[in-house]
Amino acid sequence: MIERPNTDTNSRMLSPDQLYRRCDESKFSFETTDEVDSPEYPFVGQERALASAIFGIKMKRDGFNIYALGPEETDKQILLDEVIIRAASGQKTPSDWCYVCNFKEEYKPVALELPSGDAVRFRNLMHRFAEDLPNVLTGAFESEEYQNRRQSIEEDLSAEEHEDFSELQKKAKEQGLKILSTPGGYTFAPLKDGKIMTAEELQKLPEEEKKNLEQKIQDIQKELQMKLRQIPERKRKFREMREKLNRRFAGYSIKGILDEIRNEFKNQQSVLQYLKQAEEDILNHVEMIINPGGGNPFLQAISGGKELKSSPPTDHPVLWRYTVNVMVDHSESDGAPLIYEDNPTYKNLIGRIEHVSEMGTLSTDFTYIKPGALHRANGGYLILDAMRVLTQPYAWDGLKRALQSDKIKVESPGDMYGLISALTLEPAPIDLDVKVILTGNRLLYYLLCIYDQDFKNLFKVEVDFEDEMDWSDENQELYARLIAELIRKNELNPMDKSAVARIIEHASRLVSDNQKMTTQMKVITDLLRESDFWSRQEGDNIIRKDAVQKAIEQRKYRSGRLKDRYQEEILRKSIFIDTEGTRIGQVNGLSVARLGNSQFGHPTRITARVRLGKGEVVNIEREVEMSGPIHSKGVLILSAFLGARYSIDKPLSLSASLVFEQSYGGVEGDSASSTELYALLSAIAETPLKQSIAVTGSVNQHGVIQPIGGVNEKIEGFFEICSNRGLTGDQGVLIPEANMKNLMLKEEVVQAVGEEKFHIYAIKTIDGGMELLTDLQMGTPDNNGEYPDGSVNYLVEKSLSRFASLRQKYSAESNGKAEK
């Protein structure tokens, strides 16, 4: 007589209350979320992350930048913003920065640091000063005093010239000669009776007289030449005197307005030094300031015919030098800045130098330097998405370089790598003092730790966000407060406590753990919004449990097309799944499919065939490279179990093959390894397995059933097939006992279990599962190591022994034939 299996020790049937944990709303002290206070922080269950973030923010040493890691759905930014804002508000507002012209080396603009709020003020003062400059200088140079003094210089110097010339003219006259002005210069003509001698009259003169005349002319020519050669020197002297006069007048005229600016910044040595240099530069460019075109056709062409003198400083060929390019302005800031750069290209991070096309070439100057996020965040905090930084060319290198050098150096990658040879700038680097916070997933963090040595030196603080938190009474209360806060923040209708309880239950379902709740608040927030939507659709101004339930169901519905089609294929018997009867070597395994927002469980037929062989268990999925490594590992483990239990002292003489029937998309994971083992044992023992029961669970070499993932989806997937076909009362699912804490099944399943129309069994060992599937005892070996008759183990051993004999016989026959 075959004894019924004793399931007490190896397996147990679960009761409805073990399948779903309800949130006890009676523990809430509110009726709606309107009555609930906000939590101190707008997040829960992130104590580690909070402590790490606070440490990271407060730690001011180099290299203690932060990497916040965790799943995308965890709103890391909320926690970070909260911590940073609290810290930043108490900090000093950082300095303003601006670039100004380097008058000695124009391509190396100078960086000026100013107290916060002063950069714009400085810029405006300088702009106004530059605008006024032409008029101020023109006024000085049009003044009567200047005109008279310049006139005086000209007259004094020219008088020397003309006196010399007059003397020469007089001397020439005395010698009977006249200086003639010709198109090419001067010549000397002999006179007769006060008139110029003709050539004929000259010819008639005696030779000696002619020679004398010629000699006189030569002598006086030499004198004239000497005089003329002194002219350039005289002119140079005049220019120097005029220049000196111009400088004196210009200096005097601008001193007053420059002093006004100096007074505004009398404590800023860098500004005072700059103003001194600017003053000198103005004095060197006075004429260009007053007369910018200066007859220069190119300048006129560039101006497009505009009156250059009255152009704004930025368009004037000289005045732009005295403008100020404000890079960072904190005039309206209070405390340290918090900047989030959502497009962290190299240029957006480090800044850029723009160029302008002028007459076919690219040119630039300090006014074309643009700030980046590092400039804006300097003295404060910069939050970046790690993946975005890493996927932007040069951005990661640029960021690291800035952090390592503590300087922001604006240069284009094209210049750095010699790709561009246009005129460019080398702006003075700006001191950098910033805390960078990268946000990203865990995989990225660990990859960076392994492959980028700089990363570990620069980002020493990891802020590791939890995916889930304990579902304790205390946390439940906190969660409710957080829900209330999210509702207020998103301007949703208030929620009653039953709805809050439902949310909490769903938060547990999301992490597939009835002792935990999810901390991925983005998902919860979306659920709240959808619940609010559905409640408003019903005209309700309070979100109730029904609305939440509808939101959950509608979301499943929206992403359930694939699941529905798959189930339809099963129900229409395109995919073969039996939910009744028994089969040898065939069992219903359970898989989870994940695609986009869709995640659903479904049964999969797993079959096993055996024959005489050399002990290999063939994983057909692996043979066709459709098996992932973990799945392959699972098959090897069950093979090891088989060998360890049944072939300790004799070889396994079978060849077995396992396959996921009608599976064309690849298999990964070892959650079906116990299922495969059941199929294999069934095939070896020729013992049929119940098709009404689906199985999931990983098995180790000792036959212990290990926990798997997606247990809720798997159970529900099989349940829906059975339910659609009509529950028979025999159907159910075997799950690992270790997965009991993961159960948060939907109401339908719980109800069916309560009505004994469906059953969930938690098993510990392969023996327990086999007994449930076969209704036979596995059997325990006696002192002789023999299993009881009719037990599964007995049947397996019997079959293996038969295979061993057959193999031995076959081998002997083969050897005999060979010897012949």
Added chain:
Amino acid sequence: MKISSILVAIDSSTGAKSIVKAAVNLAYMTNAKLQAIYIEESDWFEVSRMSFSRQISSYTGELIPYTEKHITDQSRALGSLLERLITGLSEKRQIEYSFQMVRGSANEKLLAAAADFDMVMIGRTRQPGKFKTHIGSTVRYMTDHCPSPVLIWNDESDLPGKVIGIGTTPQQSMPVIEWTIALGKILEQEPSLFWSEKSLFPADKNNLANQIKKITPELADYILEISEIYPELNQDTLRYFTHQLLVMERNLFNPDRPDDFIGYLPNSVLLV
């Protein structure tokens, strides 16, 4: 008082561009025809035929050959430059203009050409220092012989500020009054009249005004100022006249007089 034609004499001096520019602007303002005349001095060619003739470059001081061919080439080149100058400026202003190049005595040729023009413009190079000016012989000759008013243009001038007429008495200086007001209108500048006749002073301004009104009632409204002027000029009076265009009687101009005050003035002067 209408100016419908202007003759401007230009040469190789540094003031050529200035006087051409002024002439073009004046022609533009008066809608007058402008003729520029460049005179190749016959003396140049005469001297170039002398065997020992040389030229000295006014810029480098070096000796350069001076034959008839050289001077012809130089003169032609200069003529072309001057023609381009006048053409460029005139066409920009879209005025009617012409350019003439003649050879001969500057005085004779200029006087002959001036007969048909309402005004003759001729340059002078101001000789600074001690307020002496260089009035060339051509200027003197034209002043003495040209029937039309002669505008002696200072090569460092631009179009002036005020227009100042300097007369003796209202009766004697009618042309001065008329030209002063006419130029004031043309140049859109305020005209002023100053009187140099000592017997008028101390000036009875009302009396003077009345006298002028009697003679030219339509011009009386334009007379804005009646002040003294002293023949002995000094820094103070000069300062007042700086950058102004003067209108004067020819008989007040006597460059042979050692105290001739035109020579003191850094202005352009219209001798009527």
